[in-house]
Amino acid sequence: MGRKNWDLGVQRMEQLLSSLTDEQLLQEIVPGKNRGIYLVGHLLAHHDNLNTLLGLGPRLHPELDEAFMHHPDRSGLPMPAVRTLRQYWPEVHAHLASQFQQLTPAAWFSRHGTVSEEDFQREPFRNKLNMLLNRTSHISLHMGQLRLLT
Amino acid sequence: MGRKNWDLGVQRMEQLLSSLTDEQLLQEIVPGKNRGIYLVGHLLAHHDNLNTLLGLGPRLHPELDEAFMHHPDRSGLPMPAVRTLRQYWPEVHAHLASQFQQLTPAAWFSRHGTVSEEDFQREPFRNKLNMLLNRTSHISLHMGQLRLLT
Numbered sequence: 089m090g091r092k093n094w095d096l097g098v099q100r101m102e103q104l105l106s107s108l109t110d111e112q113l114l115q116e117i118v119p120g121k122n123r124g125i126y127l128v129g130h131l132l133a134h135h136d137n138l139n140t141l142l143g144l145g146p147r148l149h150p151e152l153d154e155a156f157m158h159h160p161d162r163s164g165l166p167m168p169a170v171r172t173l174r175q176y177w178p179e180v181h182a183h184l185a186s187q188f189q190q191l192t193p194a195a196w197f198s199r200h201g202t203v204s205e206e207d208f209q210r211e212p213f214r215n216k217l218n219m220l221l222n223r224t225s226h227i228s229l230h231m232g233q234l235r236l237l238t
Numbered sequence: 239m240g241r242k243n244w245d246l247g248v249q250r251m252e253q254l255l256s257s258l259t260d261e262q263l264l265q266e267i268v269p270g271k272n273r274g275i276y277l278v279g280h281l282l283a284h285h286d287n288l289n290t291l292l293g294l295g296p297r298l299h300p301e302l303d304e305a306f307m308h309h310p311d312r313s314g315l316p317m318p319a320v321r322t323l324r325q326y327w328p329e330v331h332a333h334l335a336s337q338f339q340q341l342t343p344a345a346w347f348s349r350h351g352t353v354s355e356e357d358f359q360r361e362p363f364r365n366k367l368n369m370l371l372n373r374t375s376h377i378s379l380h381m382g383q384l385r386l387l388t
């Protein structure tokens with residue numbers, strides 16, 4: 089169920105991306121707030137980083153973190169073109185889907201990379217599946233904003 | 239984990255509501271799109287309706303559905319004042335939390351009210367817990383939009 093809801097969020101975002109033009113994605117959602125391109129890069133950086141946090145193996149695009157995770161929009165840092173981010177979307181998510189296949193049900197209930205062994209003993213819900221549930225809600229949060237560009 | 243993420247979404251929305259003025263909530267998120275008051279009423283109507291869909295018992299505010307679920311914003315239908323919706327938020331969610339206590343783990347994996355017995359045999363993930371996961375993402379979707387009013 090966690091995986092299904094994740095896949096659904098990823099697919100809906102992909103459909104939304106296809107329906108938005110490059111020009112729309114270069115606009116601010118509302119004046120003074122993030123641009124569409126930033127939100128797409130932000131989601132991609134966080135999703136690519138799941139490879140690390142869930143212990144799945146090397147990431148595809150760690151170069152996205154500076155502009156899209158560690159800094160706010162309009163930081164002046166270089167960003168890939170919108171068409172490049174469009175190509176990354178299916179690539180990053182197909183890679184993740186393939187890596188998820190490796191995880192057994194027991195592994196989904198094991199500790200993820202941002203919680204210590206000690207904290208995990210106290211709060212065993214801070215597991216890999218929970219991180220996927222959080223990331224699924226995170227897609228919805230920004231998808232709601234990106235929809236306003238239509 | 240499903241319950242925890244739901245509670246977190248509900249709490250975050252409550253904090254966001256407290257940080258927004260009535261005047262902000264009466265504004266459109268972006269010109270021509272939904273107003274804040276509509277999104278708050280829309281979430282309340284859907285959450286109150288969980289009592290019915292999850293078979294928990296009578297709802298508190300079925301009168302919200304006409305203006306906030308069955309029709310788009312600015313339908314001309316009467317709406318409660320913002321201050322009334324603010325009062326409904328903790329009331330509806332405290333009631334739900336108390337009703338959720340009645341559900342056993344097995345009950346969370348049973349069929350919810352919008353799937354037929356036949357479809358549920360084929361798609362057993364369409365259970366009460368899955369509806370809660372969907373509704374949690376639905377909070378995030380509109381919370382992302384309401385945040386733009388700050």
